[in-house]
Amino acid sequence: MTHVREASRADAVETGGLSVRCEGVVHLYRTVQGHDVVALQGVDLQISAGERVALLGPSGSGKSTLLALLGGIQRASAGRIQLGEHDISRQSDAELTRLRSSSVSTMLQGADRNLLPYATTRQNVEFAQLAVPRSRRRDLPSPDDLLARVRLSEQADRTVANLSGGQRQRAALAATVAVHPRLLLADEPTSQLNDDDRDQVLALMHEVGEELGTTVVVVTHDPAVSATFPRTVTIKSGRVGLEGRDGVEYVVIGADGVLQLPAHLVEQWPQGTMVRIEPEEADLLLSREEQGR
């Protein structure tokens, strides 16, 4: 028998962060062979301003696609995405570019996609800051301070092409947070790092969240990374499957009552298993129908 409890939704808080609201977000990729691949098939998700969330899920479940849509790098095929007051599904390309340069910063999977290889580490951070409107630029941290925080001071004048994989990863994070975004999105930011460097990178992301109220959403496969986030959202087959709040995991009821079971129950209760739902006081109990009854 499995207990199903209802988790209360976090209320929005007034901070410098941008809230995120996804309603029925669908995304299709058209392959070169002309087939459509459904990457997201109805994502409903709300993230309050200033929340820090780890996006989890099996390979191919749609995490990177969701992050790219939140960052305005790709446009959803259908559904609505709202960042703070901005309905980015309806914004023009120019409006979206303005929002990205002023408020949203995305670190893509693979450090090299975030960096100019022929520029030095410091120049990469400086270039990132040039995208910020001039009026806000004086409030930004100095590139040297940021590089010190990711332990790259000695590599500040080296061209990025001459850095190791782990150093490039840290340089990419420094460039991503250098603009003091209101929404920080990072796809596997710690994937090539040793434990020590991973902890530095995590500390910087959490500091940005704490100091500026930035909303932080990170895709990760690493349990050591997700354990540092107060909220986890697991994407399964292109939908929100599970949510973790302060270490407690909840199944999320999707549109039309669709429910995705946690992995251990999928093994115990294979496709075709019949399950009864019984009310019990304020909660519900799910119980497997015994065979032959």
Ligand SMILES: Nc1ncnc2c1ncn2[C@@H]1O[C@H](COP(=O)(O)OP(=O)(O)OP(=O)(O)O)[C@@H](O)[C@H]1O
């Ligand atoms: N450019 C593309 N063209 C066609 N299909 C794509 C493209 N990018 C992603 N997909 C497909 O969309 C689905 C979701 O991919 P996505 O990269 O978002 O998943 P993911 O959860 O981030 O995976 P991983 O953890 O392996 O990075 C997968 O089936 C993937 O093969």
